[in-house]
Amino acid sequence: MSALFRLRKTGRRLISDSKGFSSIVGAVFAVLVMISLISTVFVWSLSQNTLYNNTVTQTRQADLDRSNEKTVVLNTTYTPYNNSNVNVYAQIQNIGSSSIQFITVWLYMSNSTPWTNYNFSSLVNANVQGGSTFTLNVNLTATGVNSNSTYSISSWLITARGNTVALQRTIVFANNIIVSQTTQGIGALMMDFQNFTCYKVKQSGPSYYLDFSSETTGYTVKKSDAPVAFRVILTDLDTQNRNINLSLHSEFFSIFPSTGGNYKAATWYIVNVDPATGVILTPFNSQILNCSSATSVYFASKSEGSFTTVDSNDMFLGTCPINLALVGTIGTSPFGQNIPFVSIYVS
Amino acid sequence: MQPRFLKLLKSRRAVSAVISNMILVAAVIAVGFAMLGWAQSQSSNYTNQYGRAISSDINQLQERIVFEYIRYDNAKNNLTVYLMNSGTIGNVIIATVYVNNTPNSTIVLRLLSSGASISSLNATQEGYFSIIPYPSLASGANYSIKIITGRGSSFVGTFST
Secondary structure (H helix, E strand, O other), rough: OHHHHHHHHHHHHHHHHHHHHHHHHHHHHHHHHHHHHHHHHHHHHHHHHHHHHHHHHHHHEEEEEHHHHEEEEEEEEEEOOOOOOEEEEEEEEEEEOOOEEEEEEEEEEEOOOOOOEEEEEOOOOOOOOOEEEEEEEEEOOOOOOOOOOOEEEEEEEEEEOOOOEEEEOEEOOOOOOOOEOOOOOOOOEEHHHHHHHHEEEEEEEOOEEEEEEEEEEEOEEEEHHEEEEEEEEEEEEEOOOOOEOOOOOOOOEEEEEEOOOEEEEEOOOOOOEEOOOOOEEOOOOOOOEOOOOEEEEEEEEOOOOOOOOOOOOOOOOOEEEEEEEEEEEEEEEEEEEEEEEEEEEOO | OOOHHHHHHHHOOHHHHHHHHHHHHHHHHHHHHHHHHHHHHHHHHHHHHOOOHHHHHHHHOOEEEEEEEEEEEOOOOOEEEEEEEEEOOEOOOOEEEEEEEEEEEEOEEOOOOOOOOOOEEOOOOEEEEEOOOOOOOOOEEEEEEEEEEEEOEEEEEEEEE
């Protein structure tokens, strides 16, 4: 009761004596202004922050989805056909949980000329559910491709989330023999068995040269043609894209069957040859095999580092297996590889 | 009541106090409204600026550019960059391109599918542009390319010549 009485008394006094009323009105206004502004700005700021946080969350989710795109590429083959066309075939398995949409396939080709070309094609309805396999089978125009050269071909797919899926790099030979890049187990170097040739070595003044006009297959050699040189086309398929540097110790080594326990062997050491004139360059400088490029490598010398002809006296008759004993460096690491499966017949 | 009202009219001793109070109250109310208006306009400016900044940040966050293929033609000193807008926002403008730390702002963007000139890339759209780097790039070397978009995002790619 006393509190109510006091309130009434205060109200009556306030009405009878209006001094300071404006201060109260001002204070009320100030409080109203502050409350309305602060609450408005606060709520609005909260909504803006929520908007920003939502975007950050969505962006992170998109990045997460992108990083979770996982694929395995199987059975990549490239088939040049009808000059200037390449068929790209591959199976891409989506081993992730989210679906993947492939939107573009790219093709890049090069040879040792050096010649390069590229093209792309948009893919329609190339959606792959998680765990499913997508079969890519597209034809791309690659102007300049012909059936008389060897190409290194690579291809990659672009996903809608912005990932790049590389298909296996492949070397395609002139006769469309397709060799997938499976060099992890047998070594980085691959030999073109279809283009294994032999040349007569001739002398012009103090220098020796390979008579390119005398080119014959390397599988059958006439002893009477000696001195001869062999050319093999090697391609570096290193999965780490390192170049190979062949040293002067690399050799073309033949073993002829014999009786009595003595073996008969002939060796041709690696040489540098001017590709335009055929001149054998001495002393030997290292032979570089650029990754993914087919490179002609010549073996002609009886001695390593310098040049001495392998004469008919150094050769034997009959069939013999050949070993390409190659040593050097790959990138900055030591390298060595023996390429067997070649035989020659010397008549 | 009538004599009392008449008495009030005749006696003017308290009138000045009432009027002054009314004036004071009116002044306070006027100043209060003015302050309210001013404060609201200030907060409106602030919220506009803040809103624009947040919106710009959000748009920038949503921008994603991926490099599909970068090709340098040594003979022609021509660099062609194929890219895709993999973000969730469109109207991505390529403002400046840095190659070998040299800026290039005259970018003619084209659609990958048709080669038609476009001003910006929409979401999931693929395009390309060509520039002539100066100085020309060395053969067999690795370079990086940086793209600055109109919203200020930066994307970096690498390529070999």
